[in-house]
Amino acid sequence: MxxxxxxxxxxxxxxxxxxxxxxxxxxxxxxxxxxxxxxxxxxxxxxxxxxxxxxxxxxxxxxxxxxxxxxxxxxxxxxxxxxxxxxxxxxxxxxxxxxxxxxxxxxxxxxxxxxxxxxxxxxxxxxxxxxxxxxxxxxxKDPVLRRFEWVVPNRLARSSAPYYDGEDSDESINQTSIEFLQNYSIQNIISLNSVEISPRERGRLRAAKISYSHIKALECTGLTQEQFDKIWTAYDKAGVTVVYCGYGDGRTGMAISALQLFEGRTLSDLDYRANGVQCRSQIEALNALSERIHGVENLSDPPDTSDPQPPPYAAPEKDKS
The missing domain is CATH 2.80.10.50 (Trefoil (Acidic Fibroblast Growth Factor, subunit A))
Known part of the structure; x- marks a missing residue:
């Protein structure tokens, strides 16, 4: 044989x-x-x-x-x-x-x-x-998580969704995909897929002691500031994390860029593109997050990494006049 x-x-x-x-x-x-x-x-x-x-x-x-x-x-x-x-x-x-x-x-x-x-x-x-x-x-011929790679070794990874084959709905959490995650000691998933996994799939992850956070995102669409805060909360005190969307490029790159901003880094549009960010709306959303964290006047200065977390996002009050 x-x-x-x-x-x-x-x-x-x-x-x-x-x-x-x-x-x-x-x-x-x-x-x-x-x-x-x-x-x-x-x-x-x-x-x-x-x-x-x-x-x-x-x-x-x-x-x-x-x-x-x-x-x-x-x-x-x-x-x-x-x-x-x-x-x-x-x-x-x-x-x-x-x-x-x-x-x-x-x-x-x-x-x-x-x-x-x-x-x-x-x-x-x-x-x-x-x-x-x-x-x-x-x-x-077992696709599992295509395009898996470490962003921060043994701490933060990115990939496509499990079994992605062209559509967000291809995502599947089964025993094989869980074994793949366990091979990399993944303890936490942040999904920006437009489709959330089923309760049964959530149960499989809980049994494997892998946490799961779903922040719904559409292709070529920027996230809100509240969604960025949810990504940081899901990552900040979690274990080894993988971030994915569908293919694992634009939306995933936006989430990776956001985590880097929360950790105190200053990023340019070229940095966003290098992370896989594809659309202007995504870059504009990240620039708004950067401004909230660092302030306009500090964009070219070394960040203060002692406490990089911004204040909670508050939507601007509507003009009542």
Missing amino acids: FPPGRGNDNLVVGEIYMISLFGTNEMLTAEGVELRLRGYQEGNREQMWVCEKNSDNRYGMRNRQTGRLLGQRDNNRFACAVYDHLEWEWLAFTRDSLGGYSITVSPASGDKLGPLQRINPNDEHLMVGEVGTQFGLHQL
């Missing part, structure tokens, strides 16, 4: 992969902290790896069963031992001309990447050696 595909799939953050010795059914398999080559088993979570990037934009592969990352251990041994995607726990994938990939590994010391190699054909283990071995990447 062979894994799906030919092993030439592209890397996409948030997607799930199996990693084979190219052209064989031998798969990288996590067994606790140890890593071994085992025959392909359909549905085996120890053979499934979630692609992610760290704060330095480096790739890593996290095992779905153990939650640990691939990386180098002592004596050039390749293993699955650590939970945190740090500066040195990363991999580089290079497409080979004959198919598949060579994998180089961040070194435990020094600055030279080492190729991942099967030293002995009869050995189930892998080492960081001198000549790279050819591996296959097989993407599982």
Whole structure:
């Protein structure tokens, strides 16, 4: 029995992969902290790896069963031992001309990447050696949270809605999406989807001890100041948080920008755009929030981060004359 595909799939953050010795059914398999080559088993979570990037934009592969990352251990041994995607726990994938990939590994010391190699054909283990071995990447067609990435490592992430496939209503909270969230230690969801999840789905999240806040937002529409305050309240004292809308771009970028403003940063229109904000109405809403937090005269000054929270929003009184 062979894994799906030919092993030439592209890397996409948030997607799930199996990693084979190219052209064989031998798969990288996590067994606790140890890593071994085992025959392909359909549905085996120890053979499934979630692609992610760290704060330095480096790739890593996290095992779905153990939650640990691939990386180098002592004596050039390749293993699955650590939970945190740090500066040195990363991999580089290079497409080979004959198919598949060579994998180089961040070194435990020094600055030279080492190729991942099967030293002995009869050995189930892998080492960081001198000549790279050819591996296959097989993407599982399980979308879960597309475009998942860390904004603040292990604190704030962003993504598309679970199972998004073009419509906000595609969102689904099931056991698989909950497992995906738990693999990243997500404890809190802030959703800007136009559609709220069902009571049954809320119950699944509560059972998994994942909090959920829904701030309804429409595409290319700015949020109100009250909605910005709700986003900050939902995030301020919560655990590891993911923010999403539908696709995970404009509305999500607006929420991420708002959180950065609440934390004391000053942002320009270019910063908003870099966060994914798409529409003028969204930028205008964020500028109003920035003015409320920092004041017009302080936009170019370093923010006072001792207490960045603005006073509660109050709608202007109507002219009674």
